[in-house]
Amino acid sequence: MVKKLAVLDVNKCIGCMECMFACSRREGRVGFDKSAIRVRSAGGIERGFVVVVCRVCEDPPCVKVCPTDALRVRKGGGVILNKDKCIGCGFCAQACIMGAIFWDDELDKPIVCMYCGDCADYCVHNAIGLVDV
Amino acid sequence: MLMKAEELNRVLYVDLTKKDIKVKDRTDLFDKYLGGSGVAIKLLEEECPTGIDPLSAANPMIFAVGPLTALYPSASKTVAMFKSPLTGNLGESHCGGRSAMAIRLAGYGAIVITGSSDILLYLVIAGDKVKFRDASSIGGMDAQTVGRILREAETGSGVRTIIRTGRAGGKLVRYACAVSETYRHFGRLGLGAVMGSKNLKALVISADKSVEIPKDKRKEYRKVYDEIHDVVVKTDAMEKYHDLGTAGKLYEMNKLGGMAYKNLESASAPEAIGRELSGENFANKFLSRRVSCAHCPVGCVHLASLRELYAPGHYFKTTTIPYDNEPIYAVGFMLGMEHAEDCLRMIDAVDTVGMDIMSTGVVLAWATEAYGKGLITKAHTDGLDLQWGDVSTYLAAVEKIVEMPTEFYQNLAMGVEHASSVYGGQDYALAFGGNEMPEYHTGIACYINNLTGARHSHLDSAGYTLDQKLIGKEFSIEEVVKSLIAEEEWRQILSSLVVCFFARAVYTSERVLKAMAAIGLENWSPAKLEAVGREIHRAKMNFKFREGFDLAKLRIPKRIFEVPTPHGLLKEEDLRKAIEIYGELISAQK
Structure with a gap:
């Protein structure tokens, strides 16, 4: 079954950025320059977060x-x-x-996004996950 | 831009007087002392001349991260070191948010800020570019507003931290704090006042680099990373800190009789207050969101939402207010608040002006008791009638500590040690080593911790935890002191790596060594970690002694011997004996 990455419940996102780190870790890096997913605040942390990733x-x-x-x-x-x-x-x-296509300088x-689901594996609060297409 | 994993050696030196920067390779320090507290104390020794005024240009301000920063889960803290304007000796404060990751991925292991600017500045550190910017238009602003303005004014992409002061920093309140990411703080010991004295309103630090894990280490790194991640998310640390957060233990602490209530008039609030100010009540009524520091899956940061009618005609406002165990103690229990809402209003007010909330609560608790006893009058308080639980008066008092309309408030702004030396009431001025006390009245260990800990912080050696473990057990004072020293020494390793103390159960000596080896830091052993931890601790103590700290002269407020702890009444002779043993042990084992 073909899978896609989905934002399951953005209200569960705590802004830890584990997903961003997991994505670049695939390339042996710690940082965000190879990451295909970003989390940012929705205009101040009190409003929660936005997960920016390919929506398929x-x-x-x-x-x-x-x-x-x-x-x-x-x-x-x-x-x-x-x-x-x-x-x-x-x-x-x-x-x-x-804004889900990022740039590799x-x-x-x-x-x-390659829809591999590495990021979702580290999202312990289940804000994102792999789902069937 | 790519850095090597072991590349933590770059130290950015910023001279605010000359508005000049240098980057130096300090491999020497990082190889020997890891990072964080270890490297920061060495930099402080180098940069801080003996006997200087902490609010003079000569006081350096050091921010340091460590080899595990950004690379492993919950290695999320930055250590700040400086000479404290509150205690006159070691100033050390830890903060999370995004600060640690931003500093590391901007390419630095540490940032040293010296001198003082002639005009009010904010500093932008965007990777290798450092800019000195005019902050005159934001000088008198509160910490939240400054954050909002700089977020928009500075377009630096990627991940960044905005470390700023509120009004209290500029006014040199000795326990002014620095705020990062709106809800996290370099809280204790007056970093905000040091920033104020340097004419530095804020630092915006943005990351523009990545760390590369060496190809031959990638498999090992991922394996160790996963192991640590698994432990972080599966231990009770995650459950405890994520669910109710640090506030989760308040109710039990109060029930145990280890909670300073109304300036330690007693060690337990009435049951109804204990329930009202419990983590459960805050969560049920006000919790609106839980967030985390960068690269920490726990999410211990608890944000409350408070909706208030603030003007007639249906003018409502909704304020987001962070709450934790210590703030609820300091401006809740300590000030005799009867409503959680009032406690939140106080947290918000203190955060807005940018003061350490623990010091503020203790200072106001002392003032309330001294006022009640007639030691101070309305002439001192500028008309305020300080009464337990009276939130509107306390809100006005917070404002007056910052604006200092009378000499009394100038003295309050210097801390309770100082204020009580002027007006009396030292028996119930609850500062230890010059720093206002945490909540715990759990037994002798928490007070040995408060008195001898290098930062006079409950997190130095967690005496309160030891007290609770020892309930109902036989123990000698010497055993307690030894155990506290060992704990404080080990915590130097955690704060040099730099790992959040909440993840201390995860980062055992064995896991620390694995984590280090997986990024190429080999040749470390449990014995070496232990020795370095001890060396860092002694270096911090030696800095204190150099600056006049004297174990034999420590003032112990009589109040703590008048109120029973869960271990019964404490005796001054036992505590003096413990301090003596502490002095002997740390000089015997250099």
């Missing part, structure tokens, strides 16, 4: 604006990035109004 659009705008077909629609939803084809134009990041290419 059915008809993803990011794919429609990719001039080199580096981004393609994943079977069951979401997108797959072929870094070899990507020229780093940044149109995809602009097209995503969720080192490679000058987008960072796109």
Whole structure:
């Protein structure tokens, strides 16, 4: 079954950033420069948090604006990035109004969620999780 | 930008007088003393001349993180070190929020701030770029507003911390604190006053780097990380601190008779007050959100929501107020509050002006008793009729401590040790080593802790925990002192790594060594950790002695011998004996 990452209950998010750390840990890093998920306050901590991550659009705008077909629609939803084809134009990041396409300054290419669920494994408060598409 | 995992050696030196910076490689210090408290005390020795006025430009302000910072769960604290304007010796305060991660991922192991600016500044440390910015328009503002304005004025992306003072810092209230991320504090011992004396309103530190785990260590690092993460989320630490938070133990402490109530008129509030000011009641009525420090899954930070009618015509406001065990003690139990709402109003008022809430509560409790006894009058209080539980009068008093309309408030702003030396009432002026007391009246260990702990903080050696373990048991004073010293020495390792003390059960010596080895810090052993912990502790004590701290001259307020603890009445001779043994033990084992 194809899975996607979902924000299950944002009110359970405590802003610990474990998800962000888990995402970059896949690349052997501690920091956020390779992370495909971000948590930020919803305008002051008292209002809670916003989890910014790919929402697995059915008809993803990011794919429609990719001039080199580096981004393609994943079977069951979401997108797959072929870094070899990507020229780093940044149109995809602009097209995503969720702001869920981040930028890898080192490679000058987008960072796109791979729906691996590593972040959800470390979300002990179950704010995010992997669900069937 | 990428850093190596072991790269914690960069120290940023900021000179506010010359508005100049330097970055130095201090591998020497980090190799030997890990980071945090260990490195900070060495930097303090280097940078702080003997005998200086803590509110002069000569007082350095040091922020340090450690080798585990940002790399492991709950390694989330920053250590600040300075000469304390409250006690006149060691100033050390710990804070979470995002401060530790921001400093580390900005590329520094420590930041040393010296000198004093001619104009009011805030400092922006955006990775390698440091900017001195004019803060004259935000000088008189409270801590929350400053945070909001700087969040918008400074666009630094990524993760950042905003460490700022409220009005109390600028007014040099000796127990002014520094606030980070609105709800976390470098609370104790007056860091906010030191910032005020330097004409520094705030620091905005943003992370722009990543740490790379060496390829040959990645598997090991992930394994150790997962093990620690598992323990953090599965121990009772998680349950205890996340569920009701630190406030969860208030009810039991009061029931036990170990809770200072109304300036320790007794060690237990009436049952109805105990219930009203319990963590359960705060959670049921006011808890609106639980949040965490960066990279800590626990989420111990409890935020209350208080809706109040503040003007006729349905003008309501809803305020978010952080609450914890110690604030509820200090401005709840200590001031005889009868309603949780009033306690929250006080927490909010003290947070707004930016003062240490524990000191503020104890200072006002002393003032209330001294007023009741006629030692001070309305002429001193500028007309305030200080009575237990009278929240509106206390709110006005908080304002007056900051604005100091009379000499009396100038004295209150210097702490209860000082104020009682001017007006009398020292028998019930509840400061130890010059620092206002925590809630515990649990037995002899908590007071040995208060008196001999390097920071005079209950977290130095957790004497209150030892007291509770010893209830109903036979013990010698020497055993208690030895145990407290061993605990304080080990905590130097935790605060050098820097690990939150709430995760102390997780970070055992064995796990600490594993965590260090998995990021390439080898050649450490349990014996070496123990020796370094001792060395750091002694260095802190030696700084105190250098600055005039004298165990033999410690003042012990008589009140603590007049009110029974769960162990019965304490005796002054026993406590003096304990202090003596402490002095002998720490000089025998250098």
